[in-house]
Each structure stands twice: as C-alpha cells, then as structure tokens.
Amino acid sequence: MILNADLHVHSCFSMASSKDMVIDNIAPQAKLKGLQLMGTGDALHLGWLEIIENSTKYIGDGIYSTEDCDFVLTTEIEGEKKIHHLILIPTIEIARELGEKLVSVNKYKDGRPRTKMNGKEIMDLAKEHDCLVGPAHAFTPWTGIYKAFDSVHDCYGQKPDFFELGLSADSNMADTVKELQDIPFLSNSDAHSPWPHRLGREFNQIELEDISFSSLKSSIKQNKIKANYGLVANLGKYHMTACTKCYKLIDPELAIENKLKCSCGGTIKKGVDFRISQAATWDKPHHPDFRPPYIHLMPLAEIISMVYDKGVTTKTVQRKWKELIDNIGNEIEILINTPIEKIARVNSDLVPAIEAFRDKSLHISPGGGGKYGEISFDKELREKEVEKSKNLTLDNF
Template identity: 65%
Template sequence: MLINADLHTHSCFSAATSKDMVISNIAPKSREKGLNLVGTGDAFHPKWLDIIEESTDYKGDGIYSHKDCDFVLTTEVEAKHKIHHLIILPNIEVARELSHKLVSSNKYIDGRPRSPLSGAELLELVKEYDCMIGPAHAFTPWTGMYKTYDSIYDCYGKKPDFVELGLSADTDMADTVKELSDFVFLTNSDAHSPWPHRLGREFNQIEMKDISYSSLQKALKHKDVKANYGLLPNLGKYHMTACTNCYKIIDPEIAKSNNMKCSCGGRIKKGVDFRISEIADYKNAKHPSFRPPYVHLMPLAEIISMIYDKGITTKTVQRTWQRLIDSFGPEIDVLINTQLEDISKIDDKIALGIEGFRNKTLDVVPGGGGKYGEIHFSERIDEPKPKSEKILTLDNF
C-alpha cells in the first residue's frame, strides 16, 4: 500500500512552535492534506508523551491513532556542533527510556533537546533500541550536518538510515554528491504549526505492507520511497546565500571576501545552493536507479493568499482553502489531480493559479538568509510581475 508520510513535525513544547500543535489539531489537518502517517515530533519530552498516550489509541507496532490519522514517534535532537538529527522510535516505552538516558540540559523544557553527544555517539545510543536516525535538513546553514562536515561518515562514523533533504534542497541537488547515491532521501515538513501551508508541505510516498513501525523500517531499508513531494527548493528560506538582516541575496564569493558581513551590517549566511556546490562531485545530478521522482509542490493556501493579496491565516484565505478541500478532497488531490474546470466552478482565479503551478509558469524570487522565497503568477491572473531580485556583485554590493 502507498502511504503519504510526513515524518518530521514538532509539538507545542518546541521553541517557536504554535500552542495549537497538539494531536487533536494535527490529526484532522493531516487528513485534509492527504497524509496517512505523521511523525509526532518531540518524543523525548515527557509531557508530550503523556499527551500522546492520552489523545491516541495504540494500534500496536509503534502506531498511535487519533480519528483516522496514524502517528509514529519521532524527535529531533540538537547534538554536537549544533547539528540536528531526526530519530524515529518504535514505541513510547523506548522513547521514555531514551529520554531518561539522553544527556541534555533542556529536555524537560524544549521539545527539541540539546545534547553534547556527537552524531556517532547518538547513532550508537538509539541503535541499541532499534531506532532509525539520519541528519535533519542535512544542508541548511545553521543546523544541517553538511554545514560542519564534508562527509556524512565523518559525522556518524557509519551509515545512518536516511538523509532528510530539507526545504531548500531537492534530489537534483543532493544527487550531485556521490556519497549520497546509496541513501534513501526523506522530504518532511518540519512543521511548527498545523496551518495548511506548513503541515505536510513536504512528505514522502512510501510503499509499505501496512502502517506499522516495522513496515516503515523495512521500507526505508529497502528504499521503497516511491516519490518525494516538496517545495521548489528556491522557495526555502536558506536556499541562496543572503543577509540574515536585510535578506539581500549576495554572491557567495563576494560574501566570503567581506567576511560574511553585509553592507547593512548584518550577518550573511551561506545558502544551501552554494554549500552543495562546494561538496558536489558532479556538475549535474546522477540519480541511482532506485531514486524516485521528486514532485514539486506549493501549499494551496499560498496560492490563494497571493491571488487575493491577503495573509495566509486570514479568514478569506482559510475559508477558500476549506471550501476547496470540502469540495474535492485532500489538498494533494486539489493541487495535482482535480480538473481545472471543476475548480473554476468555485473560483476562476484559483483555477488559473493552480494551472500556473502545474505548468510551472511562475516567477520565483528565491529565499535566503531566513526568508522564504516568493512565487508570483503570470499576467493572466491580472497581477503585475515583480522585478526579479538581483544577486549582489562587486559592482552593486
């Protein structure tokens, strides 16, 4: 069976995360997105584990269910060198025992615990309990594994179970790195809120015998991910090298020559695009035979928001989003499968926006420095095209 799985989210106990990230909110929104299996996030936080136990029915083999949405225990740990690691766990008993064993100064405060362990030490610890582990958003400049290491084996000492690409990368970028040709790639949302433009914005379509921990474990081991769904990578907020203060996109060589300081006084952060180019072995991607297609998505709420020039969380955008979901089913189907003429019966402009998304007739202002990229549709939606963001060079820095 094909399962749509988003395996990296956070709970209300993580820093900078919505108080609405609780099971009773995550479950229905996940189903509306078209997800079958969702990572709980924050599985080393004792109070979050209590909530999971109280809010779900245990179906066995690591699966906790709430109103037709299945959950598997996951957590993100910030370990040595501030590198983030994604861990998938077999059950609550293991989560509690590992939480007790993990050396961390903040595990009872923050859903994402900090630990002095190295990647290799963390791998050895969780493997004692049959957990799965891999780098979270592997290429991002603040907390990705490759911001510190040039090789994944330098971090873990041996092969981890997967590599999570992150919002600012896709398989075309990652498969320029030779050592990753034997890894299964995961694309997950890293959602901090249940809003429809966050939860499930990236997910994996996985062939599984059933929805269970052991089936997921076998699927990742045998590379049975059949499709990765995710954002256009230049929409990610760390895709390009840019200033973290004014968000100007800056040529990486110029940034380095100025000691990563912007003319505004802000700090420049190396982008995922440039970081991958530094460690790449190939100019163009060389996909292994098992590598599935990468399907670029854009959250439906963002399409609606841009068309009507209203905030994503406004009543207008959310009502329109809900109407489309109620009419045609999960968001994934609305974006990819629903006939445009059917959508136009509800809203002509939305139909044109989705058509532009499907046809890739979009103007993209890339993200960087902590600011998400922006998409603008063509003139046929009666909106003026923005001027493209210029990359700063020696002449205009």
Template identity: 65%
Template sequence: MLVNADFHIHSCFSSASSKDMLIKNMAPKAKLKGLQLLGTGDAFHPGWLDIIEESTTYLGDGIYESNGMDFVLTTEVEGKHRIHHVIIIPNIEIARELSDRLVSKNKLVDGRPRTNYSGAELLELVREYDCLIGPAHAFTPWTGMYKSYDSIYDCYEKKVDFVELGLSADTFMADRVSELKDFPFLTNSDAHSPWPHRLGREFNALEMEDISFSSIKYAIKHNKIKANYGLVPNLGKYHMTACIKCYKLIDPLVAKENKMKCGCGGRVKKGVDYRISEIADYAEPKHPDFRPKYVHLMPLAELISTVYDKGVTTKTVQGIWQKLVDSFGTEIDVLINSPICEIMNIDSKIAPAIESFRKGTINVIPGGGGKYGQILFDETPEPKKEAKPITLDDF
C-alpha cells in the same frame, strides 16, 4: 499500500512552535492535507509523551491513532556542533528510556533536546533500541550536517538510515553529491504549526504492507519510498546566500571576500544552493536506480494568498482553501490531481494559478537568510531590486 507520511514535525513544547501543535489539531489537518501517517515530533519530551498517551489509542507495533490519523513516534535532537538529527522510535516505552539516558539540560523544557553527543554517539545510542536515524535538513546553514562536515561519514562514522533534504533542497540538487547515492532521501515538513501551508508541505509516499513501525523500517531500508514531495527549493528560506538582517541575496564569493558581512552590517548566511555546489562531485545530478520521482509542491494556501493579495491565515484565504478541499477531498488532490475545469467552477481566479504551478511556469523570488521565497505570477510586478544578488560594486 501507498502511504503518504510526514515524519518530522514539532509539538507545542518546541521553541517557536504554535501552542496549537496538539494531537487533536494535527490529526484532522493532516487528513485534509492528504496524509495517512504523521510523526509525533518531540518524543523525548516527557510531557509530550504523556499527551500522546492521553490523546491516542495504541494500535500496536509503534502506531498511535487519533481521529483517523496514524502517528509514529519521532523526534529531532540537536547534537554536537549544533547539528540536528531526526530519529524514528519504535514505541513510547523506548522513547521514555532513551529520554532518560540522553544527557541534555533542556529536555524537560524544550521539545527539541540539546546534547553534546556527536552524530556517531547518537547513532550508537538509538541503534541499541532499533530506532532509525539520519541528519535533519542536511544542507541548511545553521543546523544542517553539511554545514560542519564535508562528508556524512565524518559526522556519523557509519551509514545512517536516511538523509532528510530540507525545504531548500531537492533530489536534483542532492544527487550531485556522489556519497549520497546509497542513501534514501526523506522529505518532511518540519512543521511548527498545524496551518495547512506548514503541516505536510513536504512528505513521502511509501509502499508499505501496513501502517506499522516494522513496515516503516522496511520501506526506508529496502527502497520502498516511491515518491518524495517537496517545496520548489527556491521557496526555502535558506536556498540562496543572503543577509539575515536585510535578506538581500548576495553572491557567495562576494560574501566570502567581505568576511560574510553585508553592506547593511548584517551577517550573511551561506545558502543551500552554494553549499551543495561546494561538496558536489557532479555538475548534473546522477540519480541511482532506486531513487524515486521528486514532485514539487507549493502550499495551496500560499497560492491563494498570492492570488488574492491577502494574508495566508486570513478568513478569505482559509475559506477558499477549505472550499477547495471540501470539493476535492484533500489539498494534494487539489494541487495535483483535480481537473482544472472543475477547479475553475469553484474559483476562477485560483484555477489558472494551479495550472501555472502544474506547468512549472510560476516565478519565484528565491528565499535566503531566513526569509521564504516569494511566489510570482505573470501579472505580478517585477521583484524589487533587493532580490537581485549583490556584487562587489555594492560594497
């Protein structure tokens, strides 16, 4: 069976997360998105584990069910050098024991615990309990593994189970790095709210015997990931090198020459695109034989928001989103599978936008510095000058 899974999300206990990130809200939204399996996130937080137990039915072999959605225990941990790691956990008993053993001052407060454990130490700890582990959003400039290391083995010393690409990268970028040819890639949403443009914005299609921890482990370790679905990378908020204050895109070499300072006085953050170019061994990607297809996605609500020039969480946008999903089953079906002529019958303004998305003719002002990229259609005005990378003449 083919299972759509999003393993990396956060609960209401994580900083900057919505108070609505509860099992009762995640489950129905994940189903409407087109997912069959969702990570719980924050599984080292005792209070969140209590809520999981109260809100779900345990089906066995690591799977907890609520409202027709299956959950597996997952967490993100911030380790040494502020590097983030994703861990997939066999069951609640193991999650509680690992939480007790993890040395962390904030694990009772924040869903994402901080610790001084190195990647290698975390790997050894969780491997004792048959967990799966890999770097979260591996290339991002604040907390990605490659922001501190030039090699994954410098971080973990041994081979980890997977590499999470993050919203600002895709397979075509990551497969320019030769050492990653032996690693499966995961694409997850890192959602902090259950809104449909966040939850499941990236996910994986896995071939599994059944929905269980054992099948998840087998699928990841034996190249049964059949597709990665993820944002067009330049929509990611760290795709390009940019100022974190004014969000101007800046040529990385210019940024280095100016000691990573913008003309506005703000700090410049190196983009994922440039970081990969620094560690890449190949000018073009070299995909290993087992690498599955990568399907680019754009959140349907953001397409609707752009077309109607309304906020993504407004009643107008959410109402149209709901109407389309009610008509075709899931957001994934609307974006990828449903005939354009049938979408036209529902909304004549949205159909051309989805067709443009499928053809890859949508333009995007790239994201950077913590600001997401902006979707543009042919009729949309040209981007403002601040979206153009700064050169030495601007200083």
C-alpha cells in the same frame, strides 16, 4: 499499500512552535492535507508523551492511531556543533528509555533537546534501541550536517539510515553529491504549526506492507519510498546566500570575500544551493536506480494568498481554502490531480494560478537568509532579483 507520510514535525513543547501543535489539531489537518501517517515530533518530552497517550489509541507495533490519521514516534535532537538529527522510535517505552540515557540539560524543558553528544554517539544510542536515525534538513546553514562536516561519514562514522533533504533542497540537488548515492532521501515538513501552508508542505509517499513501525523501518531501509514531495527548492528560506537582517541576496564568493558580513551590518548565511555546489561531485544529478521522483509542491494557501493578495492566515484565504477542501477533497489531490474544470466550478479565480503551478510557469523570487521565497506571475521580478545578486561587487555591496 501506498500512503503519504510526514515524519518530522514539532509539538507545542518546542521552542517557536505554535501552542496549537497538539494531536487533536495535527490529526484532522493531516487528513485535510492528504496525509495518512505523521511523525509525532518531540517524543523525548515527557509532557508530550503523556498527550500522545491520552489523545491516541495504541494499535501495536509502534503505531498510535486517531480517527483521522496514524502516528509514529519521532524526535529531533540538537547534538555537538548544533547539528540536528532526526530519530524514528519504535514505542513510547523506548522513547522514555532514550530520554533517560540522553545526556542533556533541557530534555524535559524543550521538545527539541540539546546535547553535547556527537553524531556517532547519538547514532549508537539510537541503534541500541532499534531506532532509525539520520541528519535533519541536512544542508541548512544553521543546523544541517553539511554546515560543520564535508561528509555524513565524518559525522556518524557510518552511513545513516536516511537523509532528510530540507525545504531548500531537492533530489536533483542532493544527487550531485556522490556519497549520498546509496542513502534513501526523506522529505518532511518540519512544521511548527498545524495549518495547511506548513503541515505536509513536504512529505513522502511510501509503500508499506501494513501500518506499523516495523514496516516503515523496512520500507526505508529497502528503498520503498515511491516519491518525495516538497517545495520548489528556491522557495526555501535558506536556498540562496543572503543577509539574515535585510535579506539581500548576495553572490556567495563576494560574501566570503567580505567575511560573511553585509553592508547593512547583518550576518550573511551561505545558501543551500552554494553549499551543495561546494560538496558536489558532478554538475548534474546522478540518480541511482532506486531513487524515486521528486514532485514539487507549493502550499495551496500560498497560491490563494497570491491570487487574492491577502495574508495566508487571513480569513479570506482560509475561507477560500476550506471551500476547495469541502467541495473537492484533500489539498494534495487538488494541487496535482483534480481536473481544472472541477476546480473552476468551486473557484474560477484560482484556475490560472493552479494551471501555472502545474505547468511550472509560476515565478519565484528566491528565498534566503531566513526569508521564504515568494511566488508571483511576474517573471521580470524574479529575473531582476537574481541578476541583482549576481551583479553585486565590493564597490556597490
């Protein structure tokens, strides 16, 4: 069987997460998105484990099921140097054992526990309990592995089970780095709210023998990921080098020359695109034979928001989104496969935008510094934004 899986989200117990991130909201929204398997996130938090037990039915081999979708236990841990690690866990019993052994001051306060353990120690602990482990959003400038290391081996001492790309990167970018050639890539949403423009904005299409932790583990290790789906990389909020205060895009070399301080007084963060260029072995991607296609997505609600010039969470956008879902089906099908004439019968206003998304003619003002990129039909706006960052000098910085 082939199913869609988003394996990295957070619960209501994580800092900066919505109080609505509970199973009873996540599961039905996952179904509307077109996802069949979800990571629980935050599986070392005792309060969250209790909610999982009360809101799902355990059907064996690591799967906690609801009427709308199935769940597998996952957690993100912040380790030494503030690097984030993603762990896939076989059962609640093992999650509790991991929690007991994790050296952390906040493991029962925050859904994402912090520890002084390094990557090798975290990997050893995970492997001891038959878990899968790898770097979370690996290129992100605040908490990604490449923030602090030039190699995944320097962090873990060995190859991780997988490598999560993060919202600001895709396979074409990551496959310029030679050391990643034999590591499976995961693309997950890292969602902090259950709403359609967050949940499943990145996901994996995986071939499984059956719905079980054992099958999921085997499929990841045997490279049975059939496709990675994710944001167009420059929509990611750390894609370009930019100021974290005024969000001005800045040439990376100029930023370094200016000691990563912006003229507005803010801190400049290196973009994912620049960090990958520093780590890259080749100018162009070298995809290994097993690497699946990377299929770019944009949240449907974001496209509706652009067309109607209304905020994503406004009643107008949410109503238009629900009309499409109710009349056509899940979001992934609408974005990628539904015939345009069928979409037109529900909402003809959206046809030009869906067509532009599919033929890649929508234009993006790139994200950076913590601000997501923005989509529009305005090609000149995008080109001016990029050129402005290239043309900065110390004199006009």
